[in-house]
Amino acid sequence: AQTVTQSQPEMSVQEAETVTLSCTYDTSESDYYLFWYKQPPSRQMILVIRQEAYKQQNATENRFSVNFQKAAKSFSLKISDSQLGDAAMYFCAYGDRDDKIIFGKGTRLHILP
């Protein structure tokens, strides 16, 4: 069965600095999707970034980028120029071809002013 592991329960970063959140996953499939979702205190789940496994190029969305290492089954999220509004719970997620999408336990990110 597929699993998603986020080894950092909490992280802190100074405002305007860069932080990287780690995620590893386990799968025997070659075709899948990976996601990072943000959950602010409002509890609303918001998609941050999405990566198709068949694409070698790392996805980027403004200040958010990923480092996708398929062989290592690693999918880290880098947040550049951290802002106070980035404070949230971040979830890594894996989606297979059968549409099952599973989430890691999350990393709580604190932004220090």
Next chain:
Amino acid sequence: DSGVTQTPKHLITATGQRVTLRCSPRSGDLSVYWYQQSLDQGLQFLIQYYNGEERAKGNILERFSAQQFPDLHSELNLSSLELGDSALYFCASSVVSGSRELFFGEGSRLTVL
């Protein structure tokens, strides 16, 4: 506003009772997912429907059941409730089968006393 509507937003009930949570997906979305998020935990995948048919099943208890109706709305039924069932229950929808972006509702907060 994601376009996914969940009702009720809050629900307080007693152990042993049964409740029904309702979800209306975004217009045009055929897939509906249900997730359970206990306090400060990750999202546990419960079940997924696609165009009325069950497509993927996660760690859903036998006391829980779900269905998707012809108009594509979905209901999650929780019975013989226990204290540990207290959680935030999210519904999410996606446009087509094939691991696209999930659009989440605001969740239904269930408190079992």
